[in-house]
Amino acid sequence: MEKHCIVVPVCLQLRLRQRQRLRQRQSQGPPPGVRSPQGGRGPPGMTWGRCGQQTESSAGPPLAEDTEPLLAICAAMLAPHMSLSSAGQYYPIVCPLLSTYRRCHVMMVESATENIRTTPSNQNGVSSLSSQSDSGGSNGDANGEISPVDLLHLQQQQALQAARQFLLQQATGLSSPGSNEVKQSLQVPLSMAMMTPQMITPQQMQQILSPPQLQALLQQQQALMLQQLQEYYKKQQEQLHLQLLTQQQQQQAGKQAKEQLGSKQLAFQQQLIQMQQLQQQHILNLQRQGLVGLQPGQGAVPIQSLQQAMCPPELQQLWKDVAGVPSAEEPVKHEGLDLSTNSSNSTSYSASKASPQISHHPLTNGQNPLHTPKRDRARLFEWISSFTKESSDEHLTPYSKGSSAHPQHEEHSGTHPLYGHGECKWPGCEALCEDMGQFLKHLNNEHALDDRSTAQCRVQMQVVQQLEIQLAKESERLQAMMTHLHMRPSEPKPFNQPLNLASSASLLKRDSEAYPEGLPHPPTSAAAPITPLRQGPSVISSSSLHGPVGPIRRRNSDKYCTPIASELAQNCEFYKNADVRPPFTYASLIRHAILEAPDRQLTLNEIYNWFTRMFAYFRRNTATWKNAVRHNLSLHKCFVRVENVKGAVWTVDEVEYQKRRPPKMTGCVSGSPTLVKNMISGLGFGSLNASYQAALTEGSLNLFNSSTMAALAESSLSLLNSPSLVNSTGGSLNMLHVGHDDVSSTVEQVNSNGSCSPGLSPQQYGHQIHVKEEPTEMEEDCRPVSLMASVSHNLSMAADMERDMEEELPTEELE
DNA sequence: CCACATGTAAACACAG
DNA sequence: GCTGTGTTTACATGTG
Numbered sequence A: 001m002e003k004h005c006i007v008v009p010v011c012l013q014l015r016l017r018q019r020q021r022l023r024q025r026q027s028q029g030p031p032p033g034v035r036s037p038q039g040g041r042g043p044p045g046m047t048w049g050r051c052g053q054q055t056e057s058s059a060g061p062p063l064a065e066d067t068e069p070l071l072a073i074c075a076a077m078l079a080p081h082m083s084l085s086s087a088g089q090y091y092p093i094v095c096p097l098l099s100t101y102r103r104c105h106v107m108m109v110e111s112a113t114e115n116i117r118t119t120p121s122n123q124n125g126v127s128s129l130s131s132q133s134d135s136g137g138s139n140g141d142a143n144g145e146i147s148p149v150d151l152l153h154l155q156q157q158q159a160l161q162a163a164r165q166f167l168l169q170q171a172t173g174l175s176s177p178g179s180n181e182v183k184q185s186l187q188v189p190l191s192m193a194m195m196t197p198q199m200i201t202p203q204q205m206q207q208i209l210s211p212p213q214l215q216a217l218l219q220q221q222q223a224l225m226l227q228q229l230q231e232y233y234k235k236q237q238e239q240l241h242l243q244l245l246t247q248q249q250q251q252q253a254g255k256q257a258k259e260q261l262g263s264k265q266l267a268f269q270q271q272l273i274q275m276q277q278l279q280q281q282h283i284l285n286l287q288r289q290g291l292v293g294l295q296p297g298q299g300a301v302p303i304q305s306l307q308q309a310m311c312p313p314e315l316q317q318l319w320k321d322v323a324g325v326p327s328a329e330e331p332v333k334h335e336g337l338d339l340s341t342n343s344s345n346s347t348s349y350s351a352s353k354a355s356p357q358i359s360h361h362p363l364t365n366g367q368n369p370l371h372t373p374k375r376d377r378a379r380l381f382e383w384i385s386s387f388t389k390e391s392s393d394e395h396l397t398p399y400s401k402g403s404s405a406h407p408q409h410e411e412h413s414g415t416h417p418l419y420g421h422g423e424c425k426w427p428g429c430e431a432l433c434e435d436m437g438q439f440l441k442h443l444n445n446e447h448a449l450d451d452r453s454t455a456q457c458r459v460q461m462q463v464v465q466q467l468e469i470q471l472a473k474e475s476e477r478l479q480a481m482m483t484h485l486h487m488r489p490s491e492p493k494p495f496n497q498p499l500n501l502a503s504s505a506s507l508l509k510r511d512s513e514a515y516p517e518g519l520p521h522p523p524t525s526a527a528a529p530i531t532p533l534r535q536g537p538s539v540i541s542s543s544s545l546h547g548p549v550g551p552i553r554r555r556n557s558d559k560y561c562t563p564i565a566s567e568l569a570q571n572c573e574f575y576k577n578a579d580v581r582p583p584f585t586y587a588s589l590i591r592h593a594i595l596e597a598p599d600r601q602l603t604l605n606e607i608y609n610w611f612t613r614m615f616a617y618f619r620r621n622t623a624t625w626k627n628a629v630r631h632n633l634s635l636h637k638c639f640v641r642v643e644n645v646k647g648a649v650w651t652v653d654e655v656e657y658q659k660r661r662p663p664k665m666t667g668c669v670s671g672s673p674t675l676v677k678n679m680i681s682g683l684g685f686g687s688l689n690a691s692y693q694a695a696l697t698e699g700s701l702n703l704f705n706s707s708t709m710a711a712l713a714e715s716s717l718s719l720l721n722s723p724s725l726v727n728s729t730g731g732s733l734n735m736l737h738v739g740h741d742d743v744s745s746t747v748e749q750v751n752s753n754g755s756c757s758p759g760l761s762p763q764q765y766g767h768q769i770h771v772k773e774e775p776t777e778m779e780e781d782c783r784p785v786s787l788m789a790s791v792s793h794n795l796s797m798a799a800d801m802e803r804d805m806e807e808e809l810p811t812e813e814l815e
Numbered sequence B: 001c002c003a004c005a006t007g008t009a010a011a012c013a014c015a016g
Numbered sequence C: 001g002c003t004g005t006g007t008t009t010a011c012a013t014g015t016g
Helices: A010-027 A047-056 A062-066 A069-078 A098-118 A127-132 A148-172 A180-185 A202-208 A211-253 A258-289 A302-310 A313-323 A329-335 A339-345 A374-395 A398-404 A406-413 A436-446 A451-486 A496-513 A528-534 A542-546 A555-560 A564-577 A586-596 A604-614 A622-635 A654-660 A663-670 A673-698 A706-720 A729-752 A758-764 A784-794 A798-804
Strands: A082-084 A090-092 A639-643 A648-652
Touching: A564 A586, A564 A604, A586 A604, A586 A622, A586 A639, A586 A648, A604 A622, A604 A648, A622 A639
Parallel strands: none
Antiparallel strands: A082 A090, A639 A648
8 A cells, every 4th residue: 555655635535544443453353342243244444454455466457467567657646637548548537536546546556566576577668568559450560561559669668768868867967957856866776777778677767766757757758759659640641641632633633523532532531530540549548558648748738638639730730621622832832741751761660651550440331432422422411411310319429419409509699519719610610700690601601511511521420430439448448447446356246247247338328328427528528527427436435446345434425425416316327236335324315215206205115125226235235224224214303204095105304304414514514624625636626516516406506496507507617617627628618518417407307306495395294294203393594595695605615615515405504 | 532423233013 | 923114222433
């Protein structure tokens, strides 16, 4: 735990504290008073004992195998806010899963380090990469091309060389003035730096270099390798451009049909697109390997770096080429490109005329645009329109559904997905339009339904499709990670395995269906930073990670995690399928179940069913938790038993439920600014956003109509739209939509329940209620109007947002 | 140390 | 007698 604990998330500190206590207890032997009536049930918190086992286990997560350890370490240090994703990029994780992902990182690094310690054959740390090349499959192409993977291999060696140079520079004082500690730590490695290239291993480098050194080294590596990689791709692009232009000249000379020219252009454009995608993929692979964490000059802006990777300027140029009528000047311009450089470099980069082969390219859909004749134009239009229709119906991710919904609002809202910042956002256009009317005019004139627009649309579809494929891969990998982390195979859970297996696929599907916020969106969608939010619990509790070994106290989680409604809404599928104990008290769960019911009343059996339906965890040990449910129902005055015709049902007395909380509770959160601050910084913006959504949802906002809530949500979320919190405008915009959708949907649900203030619900059954104890006295301070005030007040400060994370109405603060 | 919340177990009563 | 429901008590644990 302590050996490579790079990041210790703040939100884990409480749990670490628990673990320490537990270990103390364990070292002192079991407490005398603990009963273990049903075998296997240990004292609460026993799960923490397994945490250590897991992190110290030698097996290690599979990710370690394909991650070069040193670089993983460096990447984790350089970008602790980034999380590894499957296809090779680092997603900026700004979400409640941050802690888990960081833990993943730590575990990864730990086990990776273990690997390298136990496998001396991994000497230069490069071998894993070449064996890890995936879809590209370009490992030594038969046609003699040097694949990008090979290039990476080369570049990694160069990186190691650079590392040695770096060491030498540092040691000989040639480098820029470093910190004292850097020089100090270099006293030892001087001899190491003199080693031959094959003798210095990443492990040694890790031991040699201090974190600042590693960071500097990594930056050098990144700059160098990225430069080389971009150079390589640029050359390929140039060659393609040349090819394209030569073709154009020939065609012009031969006075061929313009349509044919367009189609051939399109073919080349698609080749370029493929190359762009390949480039992007490899850059992202580099990022994943930790070789290229961030692009130069964008070190502090990972989201932008990601966006740039996904939409490089060359792509814009590409679009312009497609969009623009080929001019006579262009060949001249491109002829200026250094052909000799190409040919001379072709010895090292013998890749050449053909674009990199993408064996799995799924996008042409059987239609080679090279051979799309003019007479098929109508068919093409038909195909595109059918595709678009299909996409909007079922194929699109929820996010793109949200985007597709925009045109519906565009008339009155004055926004258009293709219009922003006074520019036409049509790919490659960037025409300046002063207002929406001008833009619409421009759109109709310049981007009407013709060959060009069709081709552009088609290319864009390919881009989207590619990203969706990538999304699927990412989701799959994430699910595998989640499965690995949550469902330890050490515990046989008969009902669990098939569910989890199914969930992998079903989640992928449901991701796009059920969750408006969406799951790992492609990086083009700037919603990516918050994406893993919906995949797992907002905060993965200890029991989540280490299996339901025993009971844990959830009071802490109940207080500080996101509200139950939000949490459940977000992670419904997760809890349904994973044998993970929900981080809520029985009381809150029961209340939620009851409030979720159409009549806001449930029989005991229905409550049982809700538990088993919603939580895989409650499909076992039924006697225990059912007893607990009954115990809670009887114990808490907030649960009111109502005699019904068919029997008895249980309802919730919200007033009592609020009273159940001691006044210190709100004082806890609002009176503990450091905790709030830590939570904000520790969980990240995504969590804050989610939490705030949840607060909006579950808290007092359900007193308002949907439009009010939408406005509140928007205004409040726009409050979060600050550069310090979100680096990308698109990200914040997307978040805005996310919040909007979330709140709206919840409002809809609340409204559909036909209920108003939850505090009034018990009175509906006033004549039937069998009050268990003394009648509940109405509290003067619990009024909706005050709630309105409190909400608007809460919108003013981020700390107050955190106070809203308290899942219930903060009655105490209305003084 | 204390009060409180929570989880768990168990005993008991009652009804079907 | 069994089962489900509901109540109550006891104890352990965590937290403030």
